[in-house]
Amino acid sequence: MPNPTAAMLVIGDEILSSRTRDSNLHHLAGQLTAHGIDLKEARVVSDDRAAIIDALRALSSSYDHIFTSGGIGPTHDDITADAVAEALGVSIDVRDDAKAILMAYLESRGSEATPARMRMARIPAGATLIDNPISAAPGFTLQNVHVCAGVPRIFEAMVAGVLATLAHGEPLLSQTLRVERPEGEIAGPLGELAARFPDLSIGSYPFSQDGVFGANIVVRGHDGAAVTAAMMELGQIFPEATA
Amino acid sequence: MPNPTAAMLVIGDEILSSRTRDSNLHHLAGQLTAHGIDLKEARVVSDDRAAIIDALRALSSSYDHIFTSGGIGPTHDDITADAVAEALGVSIDVRDDAKAILMAYLESRGSEATPARMRMARIPAGATLIDNPISAAPGFTLQNVHVCAGVPRIFEAMVAGVLATLAHGEPLLSQTLRVERPEGEIAGPLGELAARFPDLSIGSYPFSQDGVFGANIVVRGHDGAAVTAAMMELGQIFPEATA
Numbered sequence: 302m303p304n305p306t307a308a309m310l311v312i313g314d315e316i317l318s319s320r321t322r323d324s325n326l327h328h329l330a331g332q333l334t335a336h337g338i339d340l341k342e343a344r345v346v347s348d349d350r351a352a353i354i355d356a357l358r359a360l361s362s363s364y365d366h367i368f369t370s371g372g373i374g375p376t377h378d379d380i381t382a383d384a385v386a387e388a389l390g391v392s393i394d395v396r397d398d399a400k401a402i403l404m405a406y407l408e409s410r411g412s413e414a415t416p417a418r419m420r421m422a423r424i425p426a427g428a429t430l431i432d433n434p435i436s437a438a439p440g441f442t443l444q445n446v447h448v449c450a451g452v453p454r455i456f457e458a459m460v461a462g463v464l465a466t467l468a469h470g471e472p473l474l475s476q477t478l479r480v481e482r483p484e485g486e487i488a489g490p491l492g493e494l495a496a497r498f499p500d501l502s503i504g505s506y507p508f509s510q511d512g513v514f515g516a517n518i519v520v521r522g523h524d525g526a527a528v529t530a531a532m533m534e535l536g537q538i539f540p541e542a543t544a
Numbered sequence: 545m546p547n548p549t550a551a552m553l554v555i556g557d558e559i560l561s562s563r564t565r566d567s568n569l570h571h572l573a574g575q576l577t578a579h580g581i582d583l584k585e586a587r588v589v590s591d592d593r594a595a596i597i598d599a600l601r602a603l604s605s606s607y608d609h610i611f612t613s614g615g616i617g618p619t620h621d622d623i624t625a626d627a628v629a630e631a632l633g634v635s636i637d638v639r640d641d642a643k644a645i646l647m648a649y650l651e652s653r654g655s656e657a658t659p660a661r662m663r664m665a666r667i668p669a670g671a672t673l674i675d676n677p678i679s680a681a682p683g684f685t686l687q688n689v690h691v692c693a694g695v696p697r698i699f700e701a702m703v704a705g706v707l708a709t710l711a712h713g714e715p716l717l718s719q720t721l722r723v724e725r726p727e728g729e730i731a732g733p734l735g736e737l738a739a740r741f742p743d744l745s746i747g748s749y750p751f752s753q754d755g756v757f758g759a760n761i762v763v764r765g766h767d768g769a770a771v772t773a774a775m776m777e778l779g780q781i782f783p784e785a786t787a
Binding site: 314315316317318319320321322323326327330331334340341342343344345346347348352374375376377378407412413415416417418420421452473475483484485486487488489491492495496502503504505506507519521 | 617749
């Protein structure tokens, strides 16, 4: 059975204006790879309702799981929850269980339950809450869309919570060989090898270091025996290579 | 006149598998912001012909400029040039000027002109070459798509080359105010301010530092007078704030 597929949608003007450097994509990619879910695509859009809705509809109909980051705070530009509800055609309102979680947290800190904060209890109909162990305001899963906070610490905690509920696929196995020859010389034999192993992903990542041109050859796949067989052939083609 | 718009397409399995952390998006976002071109969207896709073509068609019909990174090296998984040609409906073949550039570079290094290396001289019909001052193999601009290398040093040089040929828009101006109050308390007045300045982007980026909860409020826009007016109002709303 093929692995489940996933996509990520990063929401926020601050990424596209370069104010903030996104780190959530790299984190999610690593977690999904380890969990055996194949991350196929990522998109970054601004805090624009139409842009979020268009991207959500395209991604949620194409992949098994969509993870979003950003836009679920208390301010006027936090419009992700409403956009998700509209994209998936359900209503949205303040929900009692989310409100109770927020109120308990605010009371414990002596903070006021402002209308802005209560916006964080708006949850689309039919969604399941995602626990936020850092600052209480929950994320949610609606159909195949997992809506997470943008702050990296909270995003990471929410992803861990979601992944604990999802079936593992076959983890993607990966082996690397370092060859100190320019990529233009290894490309020919590498292409032939890739053609013989169509179910593996064989990538080549060039480097230059202290005047030496080389490449790291990375063999990835779900079938451990095939990965090993390809690595052994690589060792014969490039006997000088190092792991 | 509104600023030109742009999108980025990052091509590469290595980003989606977490082997490599992309840095080109953040770099491009900063350069475009400074140049007065509004980056509206970014996508990351794998080294998959259909995925690249679908994304290119969607982006190139929606934005003024598309920058791609990755997939123009000599190996079998470098399929960007062919995918761009197919997406935009033009033919592709080895082109004499690109070949001459590559041959001169290879000769100067005493390297062999392997068939794999000659793939890097495949250029879609009608494209303009983008200079590669690092390792010679050129990028190219076809219609509104600027095809650049994925290696960050080369990507950055190619982006600089392309931007030198594009008209400047109004640079996006940005001012920041630091408020040591939790985001839930500033969200109300901030939303009212944003409603009064619809042409500005007013964002709030929460932080917690040494037990203090606060937010950086960022006002962005092309109209300097409006940015200043909004900042002055912010100073009245939050008199304790610091720049």
